[in-house]
Amino acid sequence: MRNMTLIDAIREAMDEELARDERVFITGEDVGQRGGVFRATMGLFDKYGPTRIIDSPLAELSIVAIGIGAAMADLRPICEIQFADFIHPAMNQIMNEAAKMYYRSNGTWNVPMTIRAPYGGGIGGALYHSQSLEAYFTHCPGLKVVIPSTPHDAKGLLKSAVRDPNPVLYFEPKKGYRAIKGDVPDDEYTVEIGPVNVTHTGSDVTVYAYGMMAHYCLQAAETVKQEDGISTEVVDVRTLLPVDRAGILNSFKKTGKALIVYEDNFTMGYGAEIAAVLADEGFEYMDGPIRRLAGPDVPGVPFSHPVQEEFMPSPQKIADAIRDLAAY
Amino acid sequence: MTNHAPAEITAFVTASGTRPSDSLSADTLRDMYWMMLLSRRLDERAWILHRQGRIAFHISGMGHEACQVGAGFAINRGIDYVHPYYRDLALVLTIGVTPEGFMLSLLGKAGEPSSGGRQMPSHFSAKWLNILSHSSPVATQVPQAAGLAFAIQYKIAHGLQDPHDDTKPRLAMTCLGEGSTSQGEWHEGMNWAGVHKLPFICLVQNNIYAISVPMERQMAVNDVADRAAAYGVEGLVVDGNDILACYDVMSYARDKAYAGDGPTLIEAKTYRPVPHSSDDDDRSYRTRDEVEQWKKKDPISRFQKVLLERGVLDQNAINDLETKAKAMIDAAQRAADDAPYPEVAPNLDPRSVYAPN
Secondary structure: OEEEEHHHHHHHHHHHHHHHOOOEEEEEOOOOOOOOOOOOOOOHHHHHOOOOEEEOOOOHHHHHHHHHHHHHOOOEEEEEOOOHHHOHHHHHHHHHHHHHHHHHOOOOOOOOOEEEEEEOOOOOOHHHOOOOOHHHHHOOOOOEEEOOOOHHHHHHHHHHHHHOOOOEEEEEEHHHOOOOEEEEOOOOOOOOOOOOEEEEOOOOEEEEEOOHHHHHHHHHHHHHHHHHOOOEEEEEOOEEEOOOHHHHHHHHHHHOOEEEEEEEEOOOOHHHHHHHHHHHHOHHHOOOOEEEEEEOOOOOOOOOHHHHHHHOOOHHHHHHHHHHHHHO | OOOOOOOOOOOOOOOOOOOHHHHOOHHHHHHHHHHHHHHHHHHHHHHHHHHOOOOOOOEOOOOOHHHHHHHHHHOOOOOOEEEOOOOOHHHHHHHOOOHHHHHHHHHOOOOOOOOOOOOOOOOOOEHHHOEOOOOOOOOOHHHHHHHHHHHHHHHHHOOOOOOOOOOOOOOEEEEEEOHHHHOHHHHHHHHHHHHOOOOEEEEEEEOOEEOOEEHHHHOOOOOHHHHHHHHOOEEEEEEOOOHHHHHHHHHHHHHHHHOOOOOEEEEEEOOOOOOOEOOOOHHHOOOHHHHHHHHOOOHHHHHHHHHHHHOOOOHHHHHHHHHHHHHHHHHHHHHHHHOOOOOHHHHOOHHHHOOOO
8 A cells, every 4th residue: 555645646547557458548638748637647658658648739629529530440549637627628529429329320430438527626726726516527427536635546546547448537626636645555456436435434424525525524523432422434426427327325324314415516416316306205214304515596606715725615604514414 | 593503523533544434344234224213213103202291201313313323333332331411312223222121211111221211201221231320400410520530530530440451441431412401410420531641531412502502602612612621621513413424533532541641631522403393383482494494414314425425325225124124113002002001019119219228
């Protein structure tokens, strides 16, 4: 085991997949010599050269579309979108093309492509460097959507994404790139795309989250345990699409109380789907309101520091919400 | 309504002064004529079926047969990647899609080769022929085709493919109309092709109208080919109703792509003598006089005249081909009529959406 940061685990996953399979290549803005604006691809250009670590033109749609074409020609592209906020020009290629290719060709053409995109707020990025966009894509059959919260999962899920025969959107909680550290095995491993993961066991309240919020929820679970004696179960959703309905329901059967935390806007966020699964399939276990803690319904995370901080769910806000629900 | 009369376009000649089409055998010339004729008659049948209320929709490739069949014969058919658009009936027939496959798509029947009846007709795909699947939003196929060309270049650079292996795709060709070149996706695909000097051919079938909007409302240049310069790509204009001229320019672009000498934008000037689709009425946006002028430039009668003059065809042979086309289309229609509809449940099963791991 080695202790490493989230971004080092992401880089190690790409390095290993590049070494394992010559069909794997990386393209995106500044991914080459510069090593990416977050240094996710640092060192890979020197190791694998300019024909495999390819600086793209400054055009996100083309990054994805080139990836789609190359994937259908049996390469294994890893496409980097510099910030998730810049993915919108590529929506047509992701949602109308990559996601629908297998279905619309009656299962003949498929798109084994990974799209990596740093997402999320709390880093002074304001409206256009902070967005959480997972809910747009989880409404789109044909995509897989993955958001890791630990270095272990970040590495294992990214390796699975590269090997998956379908387009996988892999959102990275950029606030956690260097803030989140954890153990990563020395030996080769992958993490299956699909199942949720219980990262903290408990019996009073279940908290569902992914990405940076899953990390915060662990902190909040410890706080309420120490200060209030509340036993919290944290479910790290980590694969958002396809939805692991059974996995989501499992913990709820035990606690009967659910808090769903996401930093996207409250309305129509991914938490709404989790809430719907619990309301429908978990009704007989329900022991309180199904609560959501999320960003307010304003167009983005504002720049000014105190406003940004109030926008974001925090370990403190999560702890308060757990206390509320436990007392219900 | 501005009149868009056909203009004379000088035939393309290679640097050595030769025309690749000069070396086509009589058999090949007859095959080319046959593909144009088959496509035209099949297309006409689709219009009839629509007017009889037997199919819901048809979008026609009529008038475009010369540039499509010329292009199809110039590439390594069934091997080189082709990312087509919805007017490419003659092109995909040339590559190996059958009239029966097309009839199944018109009727949305089981066994439909492109999508199993999920997509509208003329949304072609045939993986076994390296024909890619396309959607309805226009120009989406262009940057993907650049991605296919990129993959060819990548495989050659990394020793994953022998550059001379003609059992593997050595170029990617994509087609679209002139209106679709207004899309950013076209620009981004052309830009990649230029930056990386990809083995890529973009065939713009300029039929002057994007549904109702004429060329001059679409762009401020007379030739789409002029735009190629902005990408560092060679742009060529060809008479899209002259199959031999189209074959010539396509052969040149193919040789260039195979040799690793980069992409080509070909603008084939042509015309759509029928409405955009079965739901369109073109009388609202163009004169009958203009349509009649273009009908005199019809690609099939022009090629027929050349072949008669050269003695490659005579009237008996032409009549035989007509009879053969009718029989083949009748049989295709019967087979499609008799075919069942696809099973409903598997097509609405979310598990059908993902390729298995």
